[in-house]
């Protein structure tokens with residue numbers, strides 16, 4: 001059976017047939033409302049390394065790459081960034097506040113980064129923070145909600 005979305009005409013018809021017949025409908029409806037509600041969040045899925053690399057290339061790698069990388073911190077590769085500097089890790093997965101890299105771009109730890117350059121923009125800082133809090137995903141993160149509706153729809157059409 002197909003489950004019609006409630007409308008001015010469908011609702012009275014449904015009530016005549018009894019709620020037992022449309023038992024699954026409110027649940028399915030709630031599901032789609034939940035999906036719709038989480039859509040804006042899905043668009044803001046955590047960034048992966050490619051997005052972070054683009055930022056580092058623009059603002060950091062001139063000093064943090066190659067043989068003479070400052071404090072031996074290499075920000076031109078995922079391995080380099082996650083390995084850290086000669087002083088240790090600069091990125092702590094899931095803990096932006098304690099990550100030295102975050103503290104440097106915020107100026108909580110001196111000298112502020114980018115060294116002698118103008119500070120990062122607020123949205124660039126937010127991007128870094130989101131990436132660290134999300135556990136430093138290496139690939140582009142695919143939103144779970146993009147794949148979720150498919151099985152539900154398949155299940156519906158099988159009825």
Ligand code: HEC
Pocket residue numbers: 056059060061062063064070071073085086087088089090100101102104105110111113114115116117120
């Ligand atoms: C002009 C060169 C330059 C640029 C550009 C630069 N850095 Fe640095 N960075 C340095 C130098 C030099 C140090 C060492 C400073 C110190 O701690 O005395 C350093 C230190 C650091 C540290 C501290 C590492 C540790 O463990 O002590 C971090 C983290 C860092 N940089 C991140 C960045 C990030 C992220 C960017 C880009 C947003 C960046 N840097 C841009 C030169 C640079």
